[in-house]
Amino acid sequence: MRRFHVQRYLITGLLTIIPLWVTVAIFGFVLRLLAELGNPVVEGALGGLRRFAPDLAGSLNHGWTNTVLALIATLLLLYCVGWLASRVLGRRLLAGFDAVMDRIPMVRTIYDGTKKLTAMMQKKPSGTQRVVLVEFPHPGMRAIGFVTSTMREQESGREMAAVFVPTTPNPTGGYLEIVPLDCLTPTDWTVDQAMAFIISGGAAAPDNLPPTVPCSNRMPAASPAPPA
Numbered sequence: 078m079r080r081f082h083v084q085r086y087l088i089t090g091l092l093t094i095i096p097l098w099v100t101v102a103i104f105g106f107v108l109r110l111l112a113e114l115g116n117p118v119v120e121g122a123l124g125g126l127r128r129f130a131p132d133l134a135g136s137l138n139h140g141w142t143n144t145v146l147a148l149i150a151t152l153l154l155l156y157c158v159g160w161l162a163s164r165v166l167g168r169r170l171l172a173g174f175d176a177v178m179d180r181i182p183m184v185r186t187i188y189d190g191t192k193k194l195t196a197m198m199q200k201k202p203s204g205t206q207r208v209v210l211v212e213f214p215h216p217g218m219r220a221i222g223f224v225t226s227t228m229r230e231q232e233s234g235r236e237m238a239a240v241f242v243p244t245t246p247n248p249t250g251g252y253l254e255i256v257p258l259d260c261l262t263p264t265d266w267t268v269d270q271a272m273a274f275i276i277s278g279g280a281a282a283p284d285n286l287p288p289t290v291p292c293s294n295r296m297p298a299a300s301p302a303p304p305a
Contacts (some may be wrong), residue, residue, distance in 0.1 A: 099246070108148060115147030115154065122146075131254070208271045210262035210287070211240050211254060219262070221271050227258065240288035248275045 101145045119141075125134075162168030167230040222240035230237055236258035243251035264287055266274075273281040 108144075111151040112144045112147040115150035116143070118154070119143055119146045123170075134293070143195045205267060208264050208266040209238075209240065210264060210289070211242060211256055212260065212292070213242055213252070213254060218299060221275055222254065223268070223271070224261070225253075243275055245278050246276050257292065262287055262289050 162171060175192075179185050207224055209222050209224055210219045212218065213220040213222070220242050222242045224238050225241050226239045228237050228239070229235070237255055238258045238261060240254045240256050240261070241251055242254055243249070264271075266283070269282075270283070274283075
């Protein structure tokens, strides 16, 4: 009996600490990423400070101090970029920067695709809901997907949708599916609600799901070959 209680308490403690651990891990990853972006700025500033105040530069040249300063520098840089992008001059500068990036073959593909993806997440496509349920990976199963664009099939004229199906718990990876538009089940979820559902592994789930939309354009199953 004592062994059962110890095992139960260990499992309870583990399940209690997992959400905190995941939050700290993701938050730490974001902080490290932001600090890495600001490290060159901090190193350059400390290099210039060593010429005038070597003692102060030496006192600031520590691991945790550099991380905090790099994080502050990155946040200030992001704020300045956001402020500049909202002004006429900033939009002109960004347009010029986009034109330069568009002239670099390999960089153009990555930059343009990433920019379209971030813009897509900020607005709703015409004629369809952003967050949908898609039949994936097997018939009868449903996965959360984000409609990134719509197109039309040439011969049949069917409306098709490009659907990004993210993975759990890391939504930055996933699958890209091209699905008939009438095979998608629309939802009233926001992108934030869908991301919370994916990252939490389904724990942050809504109380109800929309009814599944029947797919009228489903290809008929292939009939078995006649015996020889």
